[in-house]
Amino acid sequence: MKIINNKILLISGLSLLSIFSSCESDYLEKDPTESASELLITSSLDNLNIALNGMHRNMYYRQNSSQGQNGATGVMIYMDVMGEDLVFPSTGNNWFVSTLRWLDNTNATSSGLFYPYDFYYGQIRIANIILKATPNVTGDQVLKDKVMGEAYAFRAYCYFMLTQIYAKRYVAGTSNSQPGVPLRLDDSFNPIPRSSIEEVYTSVNSDLQKSFSLLSGKARSNKSHFNAEVVKGLMARVALVQGKYANAATYAKEARQGFGLMTNTQYKSGFNDYSNSEWIWGYKPIETTSDFFGNFMAYMSRNYNSTQIRQAPKVVNNLLYSQFPTTDVRTQVIAPTGVHTSLTLSNSYSKYPYTSQKFLSVNATGTVDNNTSLGDIPFMRAAEMYLIEAEALAKDAREPESKIVFNEFTKNRNPLYVGTTKSGSAYIDEILTSRRLELWGEGFRFLDLKRLNLPLDRTGANHVSAVTNNLSMVPAGDKRWTWLIPQAEINASQGLVVQNEL
Template sequence: MKKNMLYLLFICLCCSCKKMDDWLDVKSKNSDVILSTVADYQSLLDNTTVMNTTPGLSIIASDNIHLLENMALTAGLQAERNAYIWKKDIYEGAIGVGTGDWTVPFRAIAYANIALEGMDKLTTSSVGRDHVRGSALFYRGFHYYQLLQLYAKPYQEGANEPCALPQRFVSDIENEGSFGTVEGCYEQVVTDLKASVDLLPLTPVHKTRPSKLGALAMLAKVYLLMEKYDQALTYTEEYLNSQTELLDFATLNTSATLPFPTLDVGNKEIIFYAGPISYTLLSFGNLRINEALFAKYRDNDLRKAAFFRPNADGTKSFKGRYTGTVGLFSGLATNEIMLINAECLVRIGRWQEAGDVLNKLCTKRYKDYVAPTNETSEELLQRILEERNKELLFTGSCRWEDLRRLNKDTKFAITLVRKLAGKEYMLPPNDARYSFPVIPQEIITLTK
């Protein structure tokens, strides 16, 4: 009984932490907490508040979002407003306020390390042990990947760029972790995800849990950013050999406030659920689309009605919440894997196959879809990237990731521009502000 009470207290306190020092106070008493069974550690990883929450500031910083001026100037946290105008120091010395994009992933990584250490200590084979180990490895790779998209420079093979993110492989808060290169950090993410693949079930028991398909999807995402298209293609193909089901947008009630099926009812495209931090500027009433992107949705594009609702002021609010709730979706789904598959195919010269994959997705997204004819490989790549932007709108850091990687190619590089309160703000391609500043030193010290 004492063990169970201590364990439940540990979980409840971690879930309710609102300040980093609260979390550290709990974490420092780890020696007083007894987790002894596979079920205990599985429960730890089932804490969706921690394990299934991702950063959100990259959505605010991307070019797809439009905010009403009064919201952009006064609403939400200082870090949110600063991210919207790409301020050099979005935190401006804040301590524990608006730094969730750093602390939440590292908290999940700490949980994963606790679970891995627990599995190492078990001396007997137990049902579910592989699942816990595989899940912990997946979560560690998944959340470190999220951190890399915000706080590290974009991946560049052989660049030997230092990485300011500590890599932590133990739960001991006194262990500072190791610091390496950006390339080395991506390789570690790949190592964790590959190690998880054969330990997990093909499909998840619950969509809030990792699975083999989820790990394959993440490997495809990582290799796409690394521009290792052959490897990314391999993982998309393995994924698509088992899962190709798509939602037919023609069957959605697009006049509804929330047109998509909920997670429990069953959005068959979703393979792993995650959602970003609930920032004020991303709330259901505040989030609007950039008009330039909205103009790219053609009249027969079913997403136009499924994703947006018009406002009296002429702006378009985003209602396309993929899990049928007011929260945004930042997890993994088949639509993204098909788009990665198509992009990799065209980039390695198999552009006709790439067109077939893209057309398969488009038949579920357009009314009376007619595939283009006599399309060159360059035109097809451009169409894939445009469809990716329209399809994955406000899905986690997808757009931010694409801006970072595509800026390296002059054919796709763009300068972002916002006008706010009579001032113009710009973010040129490959600007240093595409990597968020490492949060205040006080926070770094606390998280060690």
């Protein structure tokens, strides 16, 4: 087995990102002990493919960061705890509490603020190396296309996330000339200024189109990798943010083809198996490379036996819960009493009302197990695409078409649903409320509030003031919606990177 442990500098020398990788069949079952230079990585198509596989592993495995900062999965948690729908009933052992209090995003020297910036630019750095080297190596053209197609998808995904977090919101119909993020499309290290938001989105869309062209008609090894459908899903997300609703609806519909909605029984099984028919893109941590207390399930599952889960289980906003009937399967993974009788949790687990068992950890055989923090991680599901399509069609003045999509989706989640009777803005609100419950815990809420220009409103719900530090409201458009640029980047940029409003 070939393994690479390559230290690659970030765009301005801010940090180091390790690439740990292996052949796909065994998901790195050995420790990465061999090292190779960038020259070795770029010397063959096989090595470039290994580097690409390392990028996928980086998405869920902690590199040079703190516990809980496990690639993109840690960012997913950030994006939900900064919203109003994921509730902390206690501080537990303080993981993610400063993020929940909106303290990290306003502190330019915070490690929490630095971590997403560091992670995504580290991935971009590797993608740029792959994209530069792959055309110049010999090898099977299909594999070359797949390696380049995935690298383009990674770069687009990372810039899309960076711009949503560290720049102001995209506003359709305007120039969007406000500062975005530094847009580096090569493997150089010289300091560069921030490109405009429009320039970044133009690059993101260009990369996605290139990725789709290269990956179309090509099979992937498993759901952890990009294929044409995943790329279409990313295109749908980007188009929705940009207010290009006709495109968003089309891309979302195309992305979900072949991915049927799960049954109600599957919905209640723990969101831990990426072989589920509905999952378009997801990751599968394995026992031999488990990060244990750092894994996604170590924070988001109801059953993992850790101090974090026992003391501070993840709770659903009770006001959100109350908007859905008990016949909706999405309410059936939430325990209003907090007891969770089906899990037989011991007395050491704190029982808070409205805790969720949407996510359940499993052991290596896939059996629900509170002694491990394993469990596959959803990054894109057909449900999201249904909801994007319904929202986009409604906002594109195609409400009858939208209702066909939304009713089909909702009937799956609630067999007694008879169809929406709402119209106009009330109907769009119904879609968005459904999206809140459906995607709870999957890393969307902060980003949705920002793109919709809505306030953070935790008032009247089951939030605990001692946990939130009395942060209950953040107005729409407040400067805090735009995370500061890490001070280390400002310092290293030789004055080229300008800080956001302090």
